[in-house]
Amino acid sequence: MKDTAQYTKGKVNGIIANLVIVKVDGPVAQNEICFIRHAGTPLMAEVIKVIGDKAYVQVFESTRGLQPGMEVAFAGHMLEATLGPGILSKNYDGLMHDLDTMSGTFLQRGEYTPSFDMDKKWSFTPLAKAGDKVMAGSWLGEVKENNIPHKIMAPFKLEGQHTLKSVAEAGEYAVKDTIAVLTDSRGEDIPVTMAQKWPVKKAVKAYQNKPRPFKLLETGVRTIDTLNPIVEGGTGFIPGPFGSGKTVMQQAISKQAEADIVIVAACGERANEVVDLFTEFPELDDPWTGRKLMERTTIIANTSNMPVAAREASVYTAMAIAEYYRSMGLKVLLLADSTSRWAQALREMSNRMEELPGPDAFPMDLPAIISNFYSRAGIVYLNNGQTGSITFIGTVSPAGGNLKEPVTESTKKVARCFYALSQQRADSKRYPAIDPIESYSKYLEYPELQKALNEQIASDWIGQVERLKNILLRGKEAAEQINILGDDGVSIDTHLTFWRSEVVDEIILQQDAFDPVDARTPMQRQKYMAEKVLSVTDTNLSFSSYEEVNPYFKRVISTLKQMNYSEFESGQFKQYEEELAQILEERKTA
Amino acid sequence: METRAFQRIYTKIGQITKATCTVQATGVGYEELAMVAGKAAQVVKIIEDQVTLQVFTGTEGIPTNAEVVFMGKPPTLKVGEGLAGRFFNAYGQPIDDGPEPEGDEQEIGGPSVNPVKREQPSELITTGIAGIDLNNTLVTGQKIPFFADPDQPFNQVMAMVAMRAKADKIILGGIGLTNDDYLYFKNVFENAGALHRIISFVNTTEDPPVERLLVPDMALTAAEYFAVEKNEKVLVLLTDMTLYADALSIVSNRMDQIPSKDSMPGSLYSDLAKLYEKAVQFEAGGSITIIAVTTLSGGDITHAIPDNTGYITEGQLFLRRDTEIGKVIVDPFRSLSRLKQLVIGKKTRADHPQVMNAAVRLYADAANARTKLENGFDLTDYDERALEFAKAYSERLLAIDVNIGPEKMLDVAWELFAKYFSQAEVGMKQELMDKYWPDKED
Ligand SMILES: Nc1ncnc2c1ncn2[C@@H]1O[C@H](COP(=O)(O)OP(=O)(O)O)[C@@H](O)[C@H]1O
């Protein structure tokens, strides 16, 4: 460790909102962290541009009261996350400071609390032995963090192969204790503790390779799992105007998804929405393990009233934590709401630096920044052959709800699942408001996933999904015809086509995120209901006038809805199923 | 704001624009308050010894040798019980002939509440207006604007809501309020005998626009005092936030910042969020609820001001004139209260969520029927009934002159369902229909 006295110093030279210009007396690196001394309190900032002896830094705090001449100390490293056991269940700010250990009701400038307790003892079991060859990310041992096997790994910063000189015996150790010693190629010893640091803007590359994703990640949301599934290690995004259901959708996924670890980055959105998580997650059960949801979750909260520069940092902090857990061979789900706020933070800074603006005044390199971030997700084969994954889903908040804007367009190029929320559906309370026709999952085209789904769910599952989509598409065409020609200007068959798509819409697509039963549909039940709905739409029915069609289908839909609200396969569920059979019987033809 | 001995005085103004001037000075802090030729100003940019000030009253008549006095602090407000019942201007100076307020001097626009120290809002606010209580239930600690065209009676509805909500303090932030509206608010408060629990910070249309930037922060600083120190339920009314955003754009344009959509500054989202996020529920019972007004131009909600607002606030209330019944209603389609989930069916009767959704769905069917009618198509029997339902629903529940309790609203809704529809058409959970469906014989 170098003495801090060695690092460059500087003095504040100018202040424009949270952009501070620092005149420096030595070398500085792009993205280097520095601290501006204000009334005895160091305020953290990051270098975002350097011209000559002027470093432009974005301050992660309010700059009120800063004056030219104030002292600045550079830290010699980029923005880093501290990684180790104790991260799960924590609520962090965008820079990974523990919000729960901060003192006052109000956030105080420069109060930088540790990410976790370095003195806390964990029960350690070695997984490697002296003499083993190790490299970055090699598993040296394990502790149980909320019952999750948390691997203590060789530091990600290691370069090349090292030899494990010694590893601690099973026992209780504090995070800061040395649990292993490595020897590098020159024979120098490197002590390893349970904690390590990593610059969040750099991708952790401690793995062999990144195959194409091939396994379903169940979310319990029917319109996703059945129609446009996301996969382990996949990427997706949810664009939509305000009020269309982005946050409700992400919260549903965060509660229900089949993941070992869930990292939620609340990025520049409402504080009350993270309060929902703080309040509910410690109470709610993880449907996969029966333990409390909070045990598998870490929340990064940079709400819209928190410093804007830390907003950009928050998504990287979240990604670095996700990569850390992925390296342990875990299935990590990373959610960011909303990535547009992060892009806006970049825009604010770029404006203040008077850079040449790109479309809508966003920085020119926005597409590259977004693509770079999404590319950090994925399923990987670790060096020991195990798999680990980061599935990333971000929301996008397009200005004016118009998808022809830089953040949506840049994201569309890189994310493989597109869940477009429609204002029209939201207005008519058709939740979740995902437009079934605009939306897609590119993974559904992967033969390896098709094969896996057909094996896992039903032998002709992909065929069924296609049929459901087809019904929706034809229903949309029928609705347009009815609108143009009038109810009596089209055939009864056109009405039937429309109402069959309504059955799919009401029963498969629509799902009440606030109903205890309907909120989450396990895959087996989704299969059952998909088949049930297809059996209804396959039934030949006879009507003598179009006026009979609407009331009849209202009854069909109402009965199927009651099934959705009932416990799966309960007496009640079966009773409604029976009722449905009778209703179909009334008009069934051969 | 008299000048004092220790204050630093400078006189070398190098640049003057409509809203800003730049003076050569040292030892000045960012966001510090100053007086430029007797006019209040605030530091918005410092480059070496060049300090740019935003002059709240505008820069008319400021000479290049004007005296610039720095106050050594950002804008502040003295907070204390004595604020209650008082009227102030944008600087927090009395405009009611009363004395200067006494109390702790607080910087306005202070830090944010640590999110883990917030409580999940759960206390229902009842207004008697079914378009709000039934369809868009409000909760303490919420922030929500009225989205309204300038000719709609938003200030009247807001005053009505304020009077009916059981708030300990009501703080009015008047941002470019017309004098008539200002007097209207004063009148309503007086007539309700509520003056002792009202505090007003007012900038009227006659006052300089840039001054408006101070009003919301003044109002919210006062609100924080009562909510944090006194554990009171505080309701903050901000009208009209569109004029606030316009003032932001004046300043940023004068500073040559690259404008984003609709000539608004790129930081509009953050600027608005800093204010609206002051809405909070505290553990100890105090809360700040913000009801604002965002005027629209021609109903366009894709304009940057309503658009950014909608992304920040917890819903929005749309007022619309329903030509069928000739009354103003709270539009059930475009209005939304995002916090209603926290209370409906929990603090209100169990059937509330489903009744609300069913009614809106049926109302949407009526809207479709009306489109059919306008396009010259025949209506089905169902369409006819939906139209009749919509009219009754509008008249008896959505109109803003309705004033009934939450249970009564649900009862009226059930009565209308049974009158115009069958159970299958209403399509709710069967157990609710079994329980609440009125008998025809009654
Ligand atoms: N699946 C759903 N079920 C029921 N209501 C929903 C659903 N999705 C959204 N909503 C309603 O829409 C509102 C806005 O949703 P939200 O996710 O906050 O929108 P966004 O994040 O897109 O602005 C919610 O408060 C809720 O009332």
Ligand SMILES: [Mg+2]
């Ligand atoms: Mg949201």
